[in-house]
Amino acid sequence: MCSADQSRESLDLLGGLPLEILSQVICTLPNVDIKSLRLTCSFLGTNALPRLNRAFISTNPHDIEVFNLIANHDVFRFKITEIIYDDSRIDxxxxxxxxxxxxxxxxxxxxxxxxxxxxxxxxxxxxxxxxxxxxxxxxxxxxxxxxxxxxxxxxxxxxxxxx
Structure with missing residues (x-):
């Protein structure tokens, strides 16, 4: 059996698991591993959500853009419990x-x-x-x-x- 067939079978197994069991497994992983897991397939990309409880924001335009994306996301905006504002500026x-x-x-x-x-x-x-x-x-x-x-x-x- 080739590796593509094995990976398809593995994804079918994951897709067949109840979301409660899958989320219990995912919650034991560190955020770094969850990020990697999300990149493996679209199913895990939508179901393996990272643990976000803090948002860092500064005057950097990229930070403001990321903050807006989080604020407009249907799931992530409810998970943020702390906003940390960095008012330092880089010369x-x-x-x-x-x-x-x-x-x-x-x-x-x-x-x-x-x-x-x-x-x-x-x-x-x-x-x-x-x-x-x-x-x-x-x-x-x-x-x-x-x-x-x-x-x-x-x-x-x-x-x-x-x-």
Whole structure:
């Protein structure tokens, strides 16, 4: 039996399952796997919905477009329970200045990218130089003492980005 016939049989089995059982199986999967599962066929694309409970929005036109798509979707708009607004702005002149440097970052996926090293370094500098400005926030000072290394911080970033 060829692989195309086997995959058709598998899809027939999935299509024959009650949606309650299929949704119970899908709810045990992480969002990354649900995304992959949705790409396998149109049946799973419509029935394996990702768990969305948070929407991030900024002044970026693409973010606003995605937010509008979620708001106009019949299912997803009811699943969002939290909207996080990022009001930070990127200075485009700085982005252009470092564009050539950032382009080489994708060569080695195991390496911490240059842009992340710069941001991490500047944040550590600000934290260390302005530590006296946080006397009324002991939990913040404690968090600064036990901060992640560059590699650990990038690992956390990648984990959050993959969700």
């Amino acid at each position: 485009s002149s700085r982005a252009r200045r470092y564009k050539g440097v950032y382009e080489g970052d994708t060569d080695d996926p195991t390496r911490v990218p240059y842009w992340f090293q710069r941001v991490y370094g500047s944040m550590i500098h600000v934290i260390d130089s302005k530590e006296e400005e946080y006397p009324s926030f002991p939990h913040i000072k404690e968090a600064f003492k036990n901060r992640c290394s560059l590699a650990e911080s990038y690992g956390v970033y990648r984990k959050l980005k993959s969700q």
